Amino acid sequence: MSRTGPVLIPAAAPGAHVDAATLARHLGNWRTSPDAGPVYHALADAIRLSVLDGRLPLGAQLPSERTLSAALRVSRTTVTSAYSELRESGHLVGRQGARSVTALPRANRPEHRGGFTPAPTAGIDLANASMAAPEGVIFEAYREAVDSLCPYLAGIGLDHYGLPQLREAVAQHYRERGLPTSPEQIMITSGAQHALALLLATYVAPLDRVLVEHPTYLGLLEAVRRHGAKPVPVGVRSVTAREERLGVEAGWEPSAIEIAMRQTAPNLAVMIIDNHNPTGLTMPLEHRKALADAVLRTRTLTVIDESLLDIWHGAPPPSPFASLTAERPELVITLGSMSKSFWGGLRLGWIRAEAEVIRRVAATRPTIDLGTPIVEQLTATSLLGKADQVLPARQALIAERRTFLAAELARVLPDWEPTTGKGGLSLWVQLPKPMSSALAAAAARLGLALVAGPRFGTGGAFERHLRIPHTQPEPVLAQGVELLERAWRSVTGGSGELTPHTLVS
CATH class of the missing domain: 1.10.10.10 (Winged helix-like DNA-binding domain superfamily/Winged helix DNA-binding domain)
Structure with a gap:
């Protein structure tokens, strides 16, 4: 299996x-x-x-x-x-x-x-929005990393900032996107979630407020709550194709974000404006400029999570948001990750910020960990040098699976309406009834892992929504949709039989 x-x-x-x-x-x-x-x-x-x-x-x-x-x-x-x-x-x-x-x-x-x-206990995973590795490329990068490890064995292997060559490679990545960046502005972390934990530990105390999008990535909400802080939600409107035809606009409202910043004075704002998780939306340039103005006027320290930057379909996202706040560069911190683009098992990410911010985070870091593993950093350095050869195939594969999943849902569950976001690794689907949590529970008994809509929000919101990743191979997606249909019938009064069994072998 x-x-x-x-x-x-x-x-x-x-x-x-x-x-x-x-x-x-x-x-x-x-x-x-x-x-x-x-x-x-x-x-x-x-x-x-x-x-x-x-x-x-x-x-x-x-x-x-x-x-x-x-x-x-x-x-x-x-x-x-x-x-x-x-x-x-x-x-x-x-x-x-x-x-x-x-x-x-x-x-x-x-x-x-x-x-x-x-x-779940057995079966199909439609909870994790991550792809399997491009095996040959990842294996070769690890082999190169191990071959080049010997010079590092004479040292203690602990560093709060990261290997110089990887920091330079990440900085070059930003320079190529039009954002001047030096290696001193980069800290290597063990993934974007680890980077977020470092920032929370540095800038947020228990009971402080953290502005978040609504919905947003469930890992962010859990991190804020476990830190003892209070998430302050600001809406991201997702719409179906039917609603879009009626003139309803999807996306962010920068004016509402600025009002929330002024009224709640959050210690930190954390936003995903490129291929947003879970909606798949990307903030257009005019709204980015308005958001940048709001950040500058309110002087709100803002984290932009670019973990899903490379997972776009059709057109790449605009230039880095930090390029819009050049007059106060210390107000914007950018997170990056290898997990979605290359492989989640690599556990490699980074923080891009002003050098003084990086030094402040480095002073906090020993309370959480002592550095990122050397072999993974060497592997990431190799992979970043091959990004132009690797990423187009990854983008094409995920786009094909997205099209397949949407077609299967339209065939099997025609009343379910995917929203219009076109990026990322999942569909954000609007259900006919507010029963997302019940559906996830019923699916678990069938061996199908789901994450219910309310996990992406606060106060029990999003019971009418479900995130469905399209990262699995097409046969697995097809079987997952069949189980979704059975679970849906069971919670809406149909005759779906809830007998756990394994479909994938």
Whole structure:
């Protein structure tokens, strides 16, 4: 059976427990259609999905049946039945009347999976928006890296900034895009998510505000919340083709962003304006100029995440946003990554900012890590030199899979409407009913991993939306759509049979 990369689910500290109010927030809008079966079944699905996607840590004690029933405003019998179902499926361990702890079925525990816990339990992954590696190119780059490793073995191998040749290669990448950059303005990180963690640790304290798009990448929201900060959402409007024909415009409203900056005074703003995750939209140049003016007027430190920069279809994005704020260059920090363009397993990214900003982040970095692995940096240096040969084929492949997935959805689920964003690695689909969380839970029992729409927002928004990556081979996408149709029928009162099975061999 083939799989994409595993997801590590954290373990809770011994004796840790989740109170009823916290669990209720984790579950969000968990109730399904009245036609979809008993309420306890929906509750069990929601808790199971929270365990599988890591929102609930393993080994955590869940609240008592009485306190959870009060928090959710359901009968105690409903919670008792849900807990009982979860014990039977292996996602809870404990006796009725005693505190139950979260767990995984035996076949999916880390000791049976080489130390990691994949999600879902078996089958197809439409949760991770990442492509498999271009094997020959990646292998050759690693081989070259190992061959050139010997001179570095005499040193300690720890550096907060990164290898000089890789910093120069990244700086050259920006210069070619029209943004003057020196190696002193680059810090190499272990991926864009690591770069974000460094910036949060440097510039944001608990209870501070961080302005984010709405929807936005779920990893950003989780990072902000775990840091103890408060995400301040500003809308990104996604529209379907039908809405676009009626004159509804998709995208950002720079005036609304400026109002939010003025009213909330965020310590940081984090935005994805190139092939936005999850909508696939790219901010047009006139809106970038308006946003740059807002950043300058409000003096808001703004992070532009370019992780998906290279995954465009039809036309490349405009020049780097930082080129529009030359009068106050210290206000804009740019993140880059090799994960989406080349391979997620490389875990290599960078921060591009003014040299003083880089030095400040470097002073914080030892509290988080001691540097990026040498072999990966050497590999990335080699790959950046081959980008012109590698990326066009990657872009063509993902465009073909995008077209295929859209056609399969139109054939099997014609009431589902993809929105109009044309970049990135996934479709952002509008559902006929606000049942994204219920759908993800039902799909998990079929062996299909999804990320429900509300994971990309705050306050339970986006129940009418679903992100569907088109990174898998076409046969896998076709089977995934078949499972989507079955799961959808099950939660909307159809006759979809929820019998877990494996479709990929």
